[in-house]
Amino acid sequence: MTPPHLTTLPIRALTVDDLRHCADLSEDRGWLREEHKWGLLLTAGRGYGIDAPDGQGLAAGCVVTRYGPPGADPELAAIGMVLVADRYSRQGLGRYLMAYICDDVLKGVPLALHATPYGRPLYEELGFETTGRAEMLRGVFRPDGATPSTVPGSGSVRPATAEDIPGILRLDAEVFGADRTHLITRLPAFTDRLFVAEDSAGELTGYGAIWPNMDTHVVGPLVARDTASAQALVTALAATTERPLRTDVDVRHEGLLHWLKDRGLDSVFFNAVMTRDIPGLPGDWTRRWAPLTVAAG
Secondary structure: OOOOOHHHOOOEEEOHHHHHHHHHHHHHOOOOOOHHHHHHHHHHOEEEEEEOOOOOOEEEEEEEEEEOOOOOOOOEEEEEEEEEOHHHOOOOHHHHHHHHHHHHHOOOOOEEEEEOOOOHHHHHHOOOEEEEEEEEEEEOOOOOOOOOOEOOOOOEEEEOOHHHHHHHHHHHHHHHOOOOHHHHOOHHHHOOEEEEEEOOOOOEEEEEEEEEEOOEEEEEEEEOOOHHHHHHHHHHHHOOOOOOEEEEEEOOOHHHHHHHHHOOOEEEEEEEEEEEOOOOOOOOHHHEEEOOOHHHO
């Protein structure tokens, strides 16, 4: 029998039961399996996929993370992990999946994504515009002798407690520009370390986390009021692990980027930050230093 044309195959919702197939799809395209990250994305967000007509896992897949008040229409949605199995590439499957997500599932919703150079032309054809850039860094962090618990000038950094969650949620909504309760409340279970920064009066001014991803620890999210606070959070987090660090930093934060490179992290590559139906990411970019993961915006 002649197999159906790929762009007529049904698109279905993915669940955590599809985690292995999602990781297989990542590996098929030369990406890391990242099962820990896939688990978060499939529970905090919604996955969409196309079963391979040969019966071998997924032919394509992606995840969507919606943001906004619970029960209301999303104020913003991030699209990530857009992947097509190598044996089905260059046959229109990625465009078919993305058009369905953008024009049917998320019709009328402002959209954001981080694009590789390979995926950028497709997203431009779908109406996305480049509104920023993020630089991925990776390496073994070399501390400069600063005390991990202090912020130069005033303030301190300490491990977060359950009592800090309401304050983190308020700060995150202010900085990110949309409610992310369903994502942020998962951080204590998802991350290995979660720290907060306080000023001299004890007011929460930032927070940061590291989470395990294969052989590295990813620094993110990272929210801080200034460069010194961001550096203090990274220093405190790095002191808790012997793994190499990985993070994605908004290129406008030149001071933090230079500081990280001076301490052993190397540039890996750049992603374009792209948006549709919105001029750029909402919120306060000056306090948003690194995302939890680029797949979730």
